[in-house]
Amino acid sequence: MAQKPVLISGAGIAALLLARSLQRARIPYRVFERDASIVFRAQGYRLRLSPEGLDAIEAVLGPESFQKFYDNCGKTGGAGFAAIDPLTGETLGGQHPTVSSEALTSREGKIVGISRGNMRTLFMEGCEENVRWSHHVVSYELTDSGVRAIFADGSKSEEGSLLVAGDGVKSAVARKLSDGKIKVFDLGSRGIHGQAPTTAFKALGEGVFRFVDETSNPAGKVFLITNVRPDEMNDPNVQFGWTLGASPRVIKPPNEDYTIVGKPAADIAKSLTASWHERVKPLFDNMNEKESAFWKITCSDPEGVPEWKNEPRVTLIGDAVHAMTPAGGNGANTAVRDSALLGRLLAEAGGFKEGLTAEYEKEMRVYGSAAVKASYGQAESSFGVKIDASTQLLQGEYTAPN
Incomplete structure (x- = not known):
């Protein structure tokens, strides 16, 4: 039987680096992105790469592709x-x-x-035929032996072995999976x-x-x-x-x-x-x-990445699970660590296996929580921001559909 693909929601840097990891491991995958193309929206500010971030990218890309990536970075x-x-x-x-x-x-x-735009372009090299543009993932459904992504127009993806949400702070998959426990302010x-x-x-x-x-x-x-x-x-x-x-x-x-x-x-x-x-x-x-x-x-909540009941077939990476302020440059570097970790576990297992997402989430919560706390602390002192009872919740509540 043909191996079911890993379904990836979003085409940001974490999602595309995970796609590269799966491509290198020859594990089938599909990427679904709500935008019409990679240049659809403004790409944001320049990203500083930490030692941990560079190590994660190098581990995924391998020596030759990483050298090309590194040559495109400014020093x-x-x-x-x-x-x-x-x-x-x-x-x-x-x-x-x-x-x-x-x-x-x-x-x-x-x-x-x-720049974020250059990073996405470099990560996507070789993955283009597996990226589906104008596909907005708004939910998912579990099947007897897999998972399907549900799109905004009501249609559904092919059955996948695993759904990975890397679609940012407003991820509907994150809200459903965590039952609203992941809060973004x-x-x-x-x-x-x-x-x-x-x-x-x-x-x-x-x-x-x-x-x-x-x-x-x-x-x-x-x-x-x-x-x-x-x-x-x-x-x-x-x-x-x-x-x-x-x-x-x-x-x-x-x-x-x-x-x-x-x-x-x-x-x-x-x-x-x-x-x-x-x-x-x-x-x-x-x-x-x-x-x-x-x-x-x-x-995200500066207390760190919350616990939720693990769903073996669905997990989260990047801003979908630990959104951060720009203070300290932690967000992108933590996101690529997610991609490297989850990609390595999938490669070692040859694809999805029971217990894999629980193992990933246990390790991710440790460094992800530390990064969120550090980012919030620096923003509090630098920008004068404060999370209190009056702070607007951007994402958190979840109401199951009828």
Whole structure:
């Protein structure tokens, strides 16, 4: 009998890296993504890869494919964040409170990063024929010997041996599987991602920079992070990105629609930084407005990944099980660890077997919970966010269909 495929909901970085793991192990799989293509939506800010994240990616891709991936990553000198006062343009040092002691290097003494879009494209190589676009998974049903994904139009997938949800913070599969125990909170803080030609960054020099403005906006703190890579500085085909964030209620997208892209986001970014120094202003004066996009800060319960009754045929990876704030860069690195772990267990077993998802979830809960707690703690101190009784629940409740 032909082996039933592993069904994967979502085509984000965790889902596509798991697909690569299954492809390499010659285990059949299908990926279902609600978007119409890989370039359907804005790809978000640049991701910094930790030693653990790089190790996980290397374990999945193997030596040759990993080298190609690593060659596509940007490498920046410096051990951690350098701080620039956005109002004076002064480079700060010593024990200034905005200078982070966080170590950012991961390999060869360099800070390694890559855009989310490039990462997805590289992970998907060789998997294209198994990706089904415009397939929005909204639920699942168990069969006598497998599982089927249920799509938004009411149709169902072929029978699979296992369903893995890697479809983000609003995963319907996660809500059903955990019976609402996985809770994701909207922390009320919004940000803006932008891009500008490399020439706009020349006055900064090489490094990963953090700017913090605590005085010019009465509503609260505004901060910016960017990465200047000297090897790409003179390439006219490259644009560097920056990420602007703020305390809750400082950045307000029109109609609270954070999916808006383009000029509305660019205009707010320029307004919030109008008083910033001429050393920094080129990042906004020369920005590619059409690439501007809002993002919101969400986080799973900082108490960690909850326990739920294990379902052998269904499990979760990435933001679907442990959503994190951008503080500390934990989210993507933890997501690829999920893919590497689950992919290894499936490869060692030659496909699905009883007890496999329980083994995966037991190990994932340990490092996943630690990462969520660390991410929330850093966001609490950096962004001024707080989960309390008034915090809006983005995802959690689950009501079984009639």
